[in-house]
Amino acid sequence: MKTAITELFNIEHPIIQGGMHYVGFAELAAAVSNAGGLGTITGLTQKTPADLANEIAKCNDMTDKPFAVNLTFLPTVASPDYPGYVKAIIEGGVKVVETAGRNPVQVLPYLKDAGIKVIHKCTSVRHSLKAQEIGCDAVSVDGFECGGHPGEDDIPNMILLPRAADELEIPFVSSGGQADARSLVASLAMGAEGMNMGTRFMCTKEAPIHQNVKDAIVAASELDTRLVMRPLRNTERVLNNKATKRVLAMEKEKGADLQFDDILPDVAGVYPKVMMDGDMDIGVWSCGMVAGLINDVPTCKELIDRIMSEADELIAQRLKGMNAA
Numbered sequence: 050m051k052t053a054i055t056e057l058f059n060i061e062h063p064i065i066q067g068g069m070h071y072v073g074f075a076e077l078a079a080a081v082s083n084a085g086g087l088g089t090i091t092g093l094t095q096k097t098p099a100d101l102a103n104e105i106a107k108c109n110d111m112t113d114k115p116f117a118v119n120l121t122f123l124p125t126v127a128s129p130d131y132p133g134y135v136k137a138i139i140e141g142g143v144k145v146v147e148t149a150g151r152n153p154v155q156v157l158p159y160l161k162d163a164g165i166k167v168i169h170k171c172t173s174v175r176h177s178l179k180a181q182e183i184g185c186d187a188v189s190v191d192g193f194e195c196g197g198h199p200g201e202d203d204i205p206n207m208i209l210l211p212r213a214a215d216e217l218e219i220p221f222v223s224s225g226g227q228a229d230a231r232s233l234v235a236s237l238a239m240g241a242e243g244m245n246m247g248t249r250f251m252c253t254k255e256a257p258i259h260q261n262v263k264d265a266i267v268a269a270s271e272l273d274t275r276l277v278m279r280p281l282r283n284t285e286r287v288l289n290n291k292a293t294k295r296v297l298a299m300e301k302e303k304g305a306d307l308q309f310d311d312i313l314p315d316v317a318g319v320y321p322k323v324m325m326d327g328d329m330d331i332g333v334w335s336c337g338m339v340a341g342l343i344n345d346v347p348t349c350k351e352l353i354d355r356i357m358s359e360a361d362e363l364i365a366q367r368l369k370g371m372n373a374a
């Protein structure tokens with residue numbers, strides 16, 4: 050399939066794997082890229098720029114295809130060494146950067162000068178327009194359904210994507226709630242040039258995370274996510290587990306007085322224990338409503354091939370058939 054996104058990123062299929070903390074390692078990024086999509090290494094999961102340089106080198110050994118690095122701009126007090134990470138990205142020959150969180154304007158000139166394409170992930174039309182204005186090449190429009198941080202506007206993709214299509218000039222992909230050929234074809238119909246998936250790619254053979262995590266997502270339905278940290282305006286969609294229940298109970302108890310420190314043990318530093326050790330209730334971890342559409346753990350190639358062939362079928366038979374009728 051040829052779209053503005055396959056052309057921009059020089060990939061075969063318009064399918065992107067979004068950056069995911071402690072999931073987006075070289076193994077997953079290379080598997081997605083080798084399958085014709087765009088895989089993504091999560092920059093900040095690597096503790097230092099030198100670690101990121103090693104992970105990029107590893108990925109370069111595993112694939113000849115383009116892959117991306119995610120740079121998430123966190124609302125933290127102690128800022129990570131972003132210039133160092135950017136240097137590792139440029140020196141590693143990375144072709145695409147997915148930015149997320151705060152406005153990436155501080156790193157954009159360096160990335161653009163190095164010929165790197167930038168896709169900014171955000172949850173509103175106004176932030177998408179800002180990304181376009183500062184010179185991003187594309188946007189990943191992340192709806193309310195998404196795993197991770199959906200923002201505070203709560204606009205689902207059935208509204209957000211056509212709104213983005215009405216306003217944006219640069220190409221965009223859908224993100225949040227995307228899982229299969231139906232997602233892709235619907236996204237294309239609403240004006241997107243491809244789709245970005247997070248939770249779906251966690252349930253692949255190559256995702257280098259504990260089997261318990263994959264099993265939990267397969268077992269979960271669309272009813273099994275919750276929003277935490279809304280009182281802190283740092284809303285995160287997570288799987289409902291014991292830690293989620295503890296956090297929500299604390300949020301209820303403290304009300305408007307809630308401080309980050311009140312929930313710290315359940316939200317900070319828990320990803321390695323969940324993703325690597327499979328300790329499922331140690332803390333909260335991002336998961337999308339799309340868990341309800343995930344029932345298996347294929348390889349990335351099986352997943353992407355299935356999506357593309359079913360998308361062809363959907364377009365050529367179901368939709369074309371209706372058109373003729």
Ligand SMILES: Cc1cc2nc3c(=O)[nH]c(=O)nc-3n(C[C@H](O)[C@H](O)[C@H](O)COP(=O)(O)O)c2cc1C
Nearest residue numbers: 067068069070149195196197225226247248335337
């Ligand atoms: C476990 C997990 C960790 C994530 N970590 C990050 C991250 O570090 N940076 C980021 O920009 N997005 C992160 N995301 C968001 C994804 O890149 C993607 O935008 C989101 O998962 C899309 O929604 P979906 O899960 O419904 O496909 C994460 C998502 C999940 C599920």
